Amino acid sequence: MDFLQAFESMESWVERIAQRIPGYAGYKAREKRREADKLLRTTLAQRLKEQVQRLTDIQRRLLSSGGIRWLDEVETVITRLQAAADKIRTASYGYAGLFDAVKVNEAQLKRLYEFDAALVDVVERIARAIDDLEAALGTPDVGAILARVQRLAQDLLTTFEHRKDVLLQVDATSDEDVQTVEAAPPPSDEDVSPQDETSKDTASNAEDDEDSLEDA
Numbered sequence: 001m002d003f004l005q006a007f008e009s010m011e012s013w014v015e016r017i018a019q020r021i022p023g024y025a026g027y028k029a030r031e032k033r034r035e036a037d038k039l040l041r042t043t044l045a046q047r048l049k050e051q052v053q054r055l056t057d058i059q060r061r062l063l064s065s066g067g068i069r070w071l072d073e074v075e076t077v078i079t080r081l082q083a084a085a086d087k088i089r090t091a092s093y094g095y096a097g098l099f100d101a102v103k104v105n106e107a108q109l110k111r112l113y114e115f116d117a118a119l120v121d122v123v124e125r126i127a128r129a130i131d132d133l134e135a136a137l138g139t140p141d142v143g144a145i146l147a148r149v150q151r152l153a154q155d156l157l158t159t160f161e162h163r164k165d166v167l168l169q170v171d172a173t174s175d176e177d178v179q180t181v182e183a184a185p186p187p188s189d190e191d192v193s194p195q196d197e198t199s200k201d202t203a204s205n206a207e208d209d210e211d212s213l214e215d216a
Contacts (some may be wrong), residue, residue, distance in 0.1 A: 010106060013113035020120050027109060033099055037167075040116055045089035047123050052081050054130050061137060073146045080153040081126070088119075088160055097168035108170050115163035122156045 014026035021043050027033045059074045061067075093099060098112070129152060133145045 010109055010113070013110065013117065017113065017116050017120060020124070024116075027098060027104065027112060030102065037093075037098075040119070041088050041091060044119055044123050045085045047127070048081050048085035048088070051123075051126055051130055052078055052085065054134070055081070058130075058133060058137065065138060067137065067142065070142050070146065073143070077146055077149050077153065080150060084153055084156050084160075087157070091160075091164065093164070093168060097170040101170050104170055108166070111166050112163070112170075115159060115166060118159050119156065119163065122152055122159060126152045126156070 010026070010028065014024065014028075017026075017040075018024040021040055023039055025032055025036055027036055055074055055078045059071060059078070062070050062074065098104060126149060129145060129149045133142065133149065136142050136145055
């Protein structure tokens with residue numbers, strides 16, 4: 001894949017995610033990376049919060065329609081989704097990895113975009129599963145759908161952890177590192193090894209011997 005193809009591929013990933021997360025601009029520009037990460041996380045956390053509210057409403061409907069047997073399972077799902085929303089919303093990465101890198105290679109960017117898209121996808125699947133749950137109230141399918149939502153909640157947390165690993169493991173070359181390399185001073189006398197000093201002494205003695213021979 002040449003540079004143009006790689007660029008178009010990255011742009012395609014960003015566009016696909018931006019269609020589902022309005023304002024998302026990706027991580028190419030260093031000064032926009034934190035903004036893109038925060039936008040993604042806050043949007044997903046808000047969408048999960050909306051699903052928690054839907055489940056709370058379903059819980060009330062079950063209570064009034066004789067579905068008491070499902071209340072504990074619904075509560076478990078609510079707790080998991082709320083925990084996932086809180087974890088995604090409050091994640092903090094400091095200045096490591098992606099946020100400290102001057103440049104990020106295309107392969108690393110692609111992996112990050114893949115995980116971002118996967119997170120969006122899982123949250124959307126959770127919403128569709130809760131649609132199915134609402135439609136299944138009063139039927140024997142409620143238990144199976146609740147189990148599906150629980151699995152999706154776990155998939156969401158697992159995907160988020162994998163994304164965090166990729167984000168923090170991005171090869172980073174900071175501006176400070178670059179400046180330090182460029183501004184490195186010449187070695188001082190203290191930096192010269194004993195072997196170098198011995199070499200200097202040997203060379204000096206050889207010059208003295210030559211001068212003695214000439215004088216003779």
